[in-house]
Amino acid sequence: MAYRRVEIPAAELARQRELCFEIRARLEASGKRPLALVDTYGCQQNEADSEELRGYMELMGYGFTDDENEADLIVVNTCAIREHAEMRVLGNVGALVHAKAKNPDLLVAVCGCMVQQPHMAEKLKKSFRVVDLVFGPHELWRFPELYKRARDTRRRVFMAEPSEGVVAEGLPVRRSGNVKAWLSIMYGCNNFCTYCIVPYVRGRERSRRFDDVVAEARSLVEAGYKDITLLGQNVNSYGKDLDEGRDFSDLIRAINDIPGDFLIRFMTSHPRDATEKLFRTMAGCEKCARHIHLPVQSGSDRILSEMNRHYGRSKYLEEVRLARDLMPDLVLTTDIIVGFPGETEEDFADTMSLIEEVRYDAMFTFIFSPRAGTKAAAMPDPAPREVKQRRFDALVGRANEISAEKHREYIGTRQRVLVDGATGKSPWNLSARTNGGRLVHLAGGEELIGRFVYADITDGNTWALYGVPSEK
Ligand code: SAH
Ligand code: SF4
Ligand code: F3S
Numbered sequence: 170m171a172y173r174r175v176e177i178p179a180a181e182l183a184r185q186r187e188l189c190f191e192i193r194a195r196l197e198a199s200g201k202r203p204l205a206l207v208d209t210y211g212c213q214q215n216e217a218d219s220e221e222l223r224g225y226m227e228l229m230g231y232g233f234t235d236d237e238n239e240a241d242l243i244v245v246n247t248c249a250i251r252e253h254a255e256m257r258v259l260g261n262v263g264a265l266v267h268a269k270a271k272n273p274d275l276l277v278a279v280c281g282c283m284v285q286q287p288h289m290a291e292k293l294k295k296s297f298r299v300v301d302l303v304f305g306p307h308e309l310w311r312f313p314e315l316y317k318r319a320r321d322t323r324r325r326v327f328m329a330e331p332s333e334g335v336v337a338e339g340l341p342v343r344r345s346g347n348v349k350a351w352l353s354i355m356y357g358c359n360n361f362c363t364y365c366i367v368p369y370v371r372g373r374e375r376s377r378r379f380d381d382v383v384a385e386a387r388s389l390v391e392a393g394y395k396d397i398t399l400l401g402q403n404v405n406s407y408g409k410d411l412d413e414g415r416d417f418s419d420l421i422r423a424i425n426d427i428p429g430d431f432l433i434r435f436m437t438s439h440p441r442d443a444t445e446k447l448f449r450t451m452a453g454c455e456k457c458a459r460h461i462h463l464p465v466q467s468g469s470d471r472i473l474s475e476m477n478r479h480y481g482r483s484k485y486l487e488e489v490r491l492a493r494d495l496m497p498d499l500v501l502t503t504d505i506i507v508g509f510p511g512e513t514e515e516d517f518a519d520t521m522s523l524i525e526e527v528r529y530d531a532m533f534t535f536i537f538s539p540r541a542g543t544k545a546a547a548m549p550d551p552a553p554r555e556v557k558q559r560r561f562d563a564l565v566g567r568a569n570e571i572s573a574e575k576h577r578e579y580i581g582t583r584q585r586v587l588v589d590g591a592t593g594k595s596p597w598n599l600s601a602r603t604n605g606g607r608l609v610h611l612a613g614g615e616e617l618i619g620r621f622v623y624a625d626i627t628d629g630n631t632w633a634l635y636g637v638p639s640e641k
Contacts, residue, residue: 174375175339176409177310186341189228192320202269205231206240210258211248213400213436214371215281217351218309219246222280224341225312239270242276242316247283249366251538255283259297266299278302280309284329285370288541294327305329306356306371310337332565333357334372338381348589348619350394354382354420355401358517360439363477363544364506364537367402370449376407379415383423390429395587395619396602397424399435405442420452425454430621434458434586434606434622440465441479443488452495459496460606461486462505468523469516472509475548482523489527500530500605507564508537508557510548517560524568530575530607532568536561569631576607576629583639584609586624588617608633 196203205226209219223233234240245262248254262279269275277300283289285305293300304312306609308328319326334357344350357372358365382399389397389475390391401407403513407417417435424433433456438447440463451457463485467473470481484503493499505520536557537548586601586609599617601624610633611617612625617638624636 173333174337175332177335178341179451182310182337182339185225185311185313186228188317189225189341190540192313192317193228193230200266203231203241204234204239205242205244206234207244207246208261209246210254211250211282213351213398214353214356214402215246215248216345217353217400218281220342220344220351221309221340222246223343223359224311227343227435228341229313230318230398237265238271239383240268241255241272242278243268244278244280247281249280249282249286249289249370249540251535251540253538255289258283258588259292262293262297262300269299276301276316278304278316278319280304280312281306282366282370285327285331286366286541290327290329294325296555301325303327303329305332307332307335310335310340332372334375336375336377338377346590347393348587349396349398350389351400351599352382352385352389352397353377353400354404355407358402359406360403360441361477363475363548364509364540366540366543369542371402374403374406374410376401376409376411378411379413379420379423380409381425382420386424387427388425390431393619394431395621396432396434396589397435399424401435402437403439403442404435405438405444405447416446418446421450421454421457425456432458432604434460436462438463438486440488443492445491448495451492458606459498459604460500460502460630461492462502462504463492464502465523465527466506467509467512467516469512470519470522472512472519475511476506476509476545482519485524486523498605500603500607501527502531502533502606503527503529504533504535505564506535506537507561510537510545510550510551512537512552512560517564521567524571525562528571528575529568530605531572532564534561534565534568573631575633576634579603579607579629579634580628582626584624584626584634585621586611586634586636587621588613588619590618591615601636603634610629610635611638612636613638 207219247258269581284303355376357374358368359374584603588601590600596612599611601611623639625639626634626636628635
């Protein structure tokens with residue numbers, strides 16, 4: 170698909186960094202170390218964006234806090250995927266009036282997918298006076314400039330211009346931990362699933378250059394990260410918009426070749442483009458985690474077609490079979506939408522039978538939420554809320570049972586896990602992940618954090634496994 174790729178010139182980004190130092194000098198002159206709070210909603214892509222915002226803030230001299238009453242700068246990075254997400258954001262932004270009353274110098278910014286919708290930017294402008302600065306995902310690279318404009322002019326700044334796609338390389342990043350890292354490999358989406366707002370707010374699909382991604386992966390490994398998740402709305406179409414002749418499988422292989430003991434994860438793969446080549450690549454790359462998140466959305470061919478997903482139930486099941494043949498220990502997770510417009514009892518029964526057939530390790534389930542401007546929002550939707558809720562409850566109930574059954578199969582096995590943090594709870598004071606990404610509560614010493622260890626699994630329920638460290 171033709172689109173206009175806007176690569177931000179290095180000189181522009183250098184100018185943003187210079188602004189950071191200018192801002193820093195000014196803040197230092199005030200004598201007090203300023204504190205920032207970044208509140209993130211939505212998907213991992215947003216988490217990754219927030220890490221770049223924190224990178225800028227760190228250059229500006231900010232420290233970080235979780236307490237809004239202590240903050241001098243608050244940025245709310247929003248999500249637009251469902252109405253519920255937007256309601257939470259608006260509620261929390263509205264509540265910032267209290268912090269602002271205590272500290273009139275507090276600067277409140279709202280960014281991310283929600284504000285890229287003109288009606289939402291308008292709503293913030295009209296009804297949320299507490300907000301000083303609004304900027305969309307395409308504007309993130311020039312946060313220092315927008316921040317400075319809002320500070321200097323003391324006027325509200327609104328900057329969420331429509332754009333097909335910005336690519337900005339080399340932004341500063343302040344990552345949230347030192348074991349796991351997000352690595353965006355592409356931005357935007359071309360798929361226009363009829364229910365989904367993402368293509369409208371994130372623009373067209375555009376890939377980062379192959380060498381840039383591999384170089385960043387290498388620097389993460391060298392910095393000691395053990396778990397790297399490649400991010401994109403549809404990672405399987407990585408590279409299609411570049412003229413480099415390399416695809417997602419090539420990228421996995423190149424990262425797999427980086428020396429070191431680490432895991433490669435990725436999300437999300439669209440079932441339409443999940444190919445045999447991808448599964449073979451996963452199977453052939455020892456550092457690639459045995460996990461695939463393959464959102465099916467529905468088990469009904471009719472609904473899948475209404476959703477514009479470009480695959481049917483049998484193609485999907487064929488993919489699952491193939492992937493499991495190649496990787497018998499593969500962990501499979503999915504997303505499902507219940508109550509898409511026009512979904513009948515029969516369509517829903519197809520979804521229930523599909524999950525029995527696949528038996529997912531974990532499922533993320535949502536009730537359809539109409540998004541302004543999408544095709545599905547205009548489709549007749551006769552099913553009442555109670556009917557959708559009943560279907561949803563039935564689906565979640567069965568999904569939870571299946572997860573528990575699958576997790577119980579681990580009891581008595583020994584798993585290689587990556588310990589990624591402390592929980593502060595006794596006796597399960599460590600959290601870890603299996604190669605397939607299942608959460609393990611581990612009883613062990615904190616010196617294990619950041620290490621691959623073996624764990625004897627002693628218990629399992631819907632949500633997690635429990636275990637104790639063991640010798641190999
Ligand atoms: N790019 C990913 C999905 C990103 S959104 C993919 O294609 O799989 C994450 C999930 O949110 C989707 O898989 C879908 O299940 C759900 N979702 C998206 N839009 C929704 C809507 N309008 N209502 C309910 N759920 C939605
Ligand atoms: Fe949304 Fe579909 Fe794109 Fe995923 S693939 S982000 S569900 S439009
Ligand atoms: Fe939400 Fe935007 Fe991600 S809409 S799910 S934060 S891409």
